[in-house]
Amino acid sequence: MDNFNFYSPTEFVFGKGRESECGEYVRKYGGSRVLIHYGGGSAVRSGLLDRVKSSLKAQDIYYTELGGVQPNPRDTLVYKGIDLCRNEKIDFILAVGGGSVIDSAKAIAAGTLYDGDFWDFYSGKHVEKALPIGVVLTISAAGSEGSGDSVITKEEGLLKRGTGSDALRSRFSVLDPELTQTLPAYQTACGATDIMAHVFERYFTNTKEVEITDRLCEAVLITMVKETPRVIADPNNYEARANIMWAGMVAHNGIVGVGRSQDWNSHGIEHELSALYDCAHGAGLAVIMPSWMEFVYKHDVMRFCQMATRVFGCQMNFEDPEATALEGIRRFRSFLHSIGMPINFAELGAKEEDIPVMVEKLGLGDGRTWGFVRLSAEDVTQIYMNAVKASH
Ligand code: NZQ
Ligand code: ZN
Secondary structure (H helix, E strand, O other): OOOOOOOOOOEEEEOOOHHHHHHHHHHHOOOOEEEEEEOOOHHHHOOHHHHHHHHHHHOOOEEEEEOOOOOOOEHHHHHHHHHHHHHOOOOEEEEEEOHHHHHHHHHHHHHHOOOOOHHHHHHOOOOOOOOOEEEEEOOOOOOOOOOOEEEEEEOOOOEEEEEEOHHHOOOEEEEOHHHHHHOOHHHHHHHHHHHHHHHHHHHOOOOOOOHHHHHHHHHHHHHHHHHHHHHHHOOOOHHHHHHHHHHHHHHHOOHHHOOOOOOOHHHHHHHHHHHHHOOOHHHHHHHHHHHHHHHHHHHHHHHHHHHHHHOOOOOOOOOOHHHHHHHHHHHHHHHHHHOOOOOOHHHHOOOHHHHHHHHHHHOOOOOEOOOOOOOEHHHHHHHHHHHHHOOO
8 A cells, every 4th residue: 555645624414304404513613704606506496595595694794695606617717806806805715616616716715815816726726725615515526615626618629637735625515415306317317426436536546455445446436326216216315325425526526535545537638528518527537437437447357347347246257357347337338328328429419520639638649648557548548439439
């Protein structure tokens, strides 16, 4: 196991109705002038936003609001948010929504305290300080409620880029599984795919002897395979929603990836799809991740056999381990299809002729990526081509 630090300072406030306590938590973490940040309207329609406001009012906390965050959040709204925070002397941002809202809130939080252009943080500069943020989560997916990451799309040139810093970790995150019951089945499935992908990015490692994190990863994956079909069949299944919501946090706050090298190439390759086509991140991952697996499995066939046998219940074929590895990948793709995810370019609405542009934007030049298998531009092209051809 590699040396590591693990820092996850967020207070998680989990369970039914807990959003009514968010005013108390804002107060606890020093907020007195709050920006409530939210998305395209689901939180308004469900009445959640009103409940959040009542909770702030009950604590005599001043607030102003900025809605309209789009999925794959844009830099343009971040600039607006920064101006608003400065003009209103905001000292706390409350994100009410999913990964897009939370990531936009994180960008505003960092940008408000920075003299330069906030985009510097998405071009390699480290975030040293940010306004404190809190979260009321409405979709189990990105894991931004427990991560120090934020991903923003620059409208000019459609550049989707991320940043990561402990300064961006939420002070508290309210996780009420009931809030996710209004999600359309497609969004639920996109979220489930993203959660599984966050685990796979860590599971496929070159570090040896990492039994504890392997087993934690497998626990999250097995939970997702069991619980996702239950919520697709019955959106009001609270217990299954609860297991998925906590799985989404565990998958991405770092705990299942400590002490081991990680991959993250599927995320990089996917971000070009969601930047170009504005598709859901999870849907893009459903198309890319099995295609990436098919490209790299020979690098460590036994690790893929471990996934196949422990997560997808395959029988180990000792005479032909590659067959077991491939069967595991096939079952993963088939699972994604069964929950309503696209599994190839055509189903996602992506076009083969755009592949050179996406590879170019990844910026590998003559170089290679990082991770489990280091990929050249030709390798990435091949992975996109696997995704063009994938069938069920
Ligand atoms: O905008 P509203 O109206 O709220 O609708 C949203 C949105 O259309 C809807 N929704 C959310 N909660 C709902 C609901 N609809 C009904 N009922 C509810 N309870 O769902 C749609 C998707 O929301 P979004 O926030 O975009 O989803 P998600 O949480 O998947 O976030 C995706 C973004 O996170 C980034 C992705 O790249 C993408 O931009 N990621 C962020 C990460 C991080 N910060 O750690 C890591 C991830 O790998 C990921 O890259
Ligand atoms: Zn993701």
